[in-house]
Amino acid sequence: MSVSRRVALAAVAVLLLAGCSSNSQPANAWVEDEVTFDAAGLTVHGTYRHQHGDRQGPAALLISESGRTDRNGDNNVAGPIGNMRQLAEYLSDHGVASLRYDKVGTGKTGLGPYADHPADVGSAVYTTGAKAAVRFLANEAATDKNHISVYGLGEGTVHAMTLADDTSAGAPKIHAVGLLQPLAGRYLDLITNRVRADVAASVKAGQKNQQQADQTIAAWTAAVEQARKTGTAPAQLPDGLSAILNPGNVKAVVESDAIDPLKLAAAIPAATPVLLTCSDSDGQANCADITPLADALEHTSLSLVALKGVNHVLRDDPSDNVGNYSKPGPLSPQLTAALNAFINS
Structure with a gap:
């Protein structure tokens, strides 16, 4: 009560x-x-x-x-x-x-x-x-x-x-x-769209070359797949993305993403x-x-x-x-x- x-x-x-x-x-x-x-x-x-x-x-x-x-x-x-x-x-x-x-x-x-x-x-x-x-x-x-x-x-x-x-x-x-x-x-689909947009903007601004951009996107999409399939996350992700998905918060992120x-x-x-x-x-x-x-x-x-x-x-x-x-x-x-x-x- x-x-x-x-x-x-x-x-x-x-x-x-x-x-x-x-x-x-x-x-x-x-x-x-x-x-x-x-x-x-x-x-x-x-x-x-x-x-x-x-x-x-x-x-x-x-x-x-x-x-x-x-x-x-x-x-x-x-x-x-x-x-x-x-x-x-x-x-x-x-x-x-x-x-x-x-x-x-x-x-x-x-x-x-x-x-x-x-x-x-x-x-x-x-x-x-x-x-x-x-x-x-x-x-x-x-x-x-x-x-x-x-x-x-x-x-x-x-x-x-x-x-x-x-x-x-x-x-x-x-x-x-x-x-x-x-x-x-x-949740993770929305974050993925944001990551793609941010990386594209970095390439356009000359802050990254296309190879670096592709590496960032590949690392992130692999981490999303890992989280959804196994409920785990990589210890490190490039470009500060570990602040969004990491071993400490992966359970909460996956639970939100399932909605x-x-x-x-x-x-x-x-x-x-x-x-x-x-x-x-x-x-x-x-x-x-x-x-x-x-x-x-x-x-x-x-x-x-x-x-x-x-x-x-x-x-x-x-x-x-x-x-x-x-x-x-x-x-x-x-x-x-x-x-x-x-x-x-």
């Missing part, structure tokens, strides 16, 4: 500064509670942003990007991005409560029972966390159980789609799904409102590659939005340079315009 520990941050601030009770807050004030819930033995920490009191309304679960990306969208590689916190604030401005959480291996959640065997953390563990999170949200007194939505970014969209088709005991019905810059195919987003999309209940975004500047969710996923979602009430010059962390930056991800900035107005239409549809 889920256990919740709350600290209403806004209310505490009022108490400390003014010495008055939390009951003096306006009924429509938004507060952020620090909460915890159990996910198969892992204590997950998160932020529940909601209106003061228990008046029921729509609520959304926010699922962050892949890797060590926490509840706010901050990443141990790219830095303090904050895009998921901004999304939560946007939703509350439009009357939608939200839950965002630190996935396993991030923030206050940490590795928990996986501390001694972190290689066992794969896609199934992330999905278990997402299922526990949406159940927690559904059980909140202020949640209108007929209006629960899920928004995922990047690889988080895989888990969002899994929730939309979850018919297991206790699974809440998902009213709407936001697929923001999603994985449009199997076909097109099959998940096809299983979402008919007529479910779905927002699907892509960008001409996003190397991970380029609009040129999104057609198969959009086709798989044809049976839903699909809103496909092609963003221009928007990077993978949902900000205006046509370079999509990872080094720019943590630069302060608002969510792209193109995205918020799409969200406005989607929420109000």
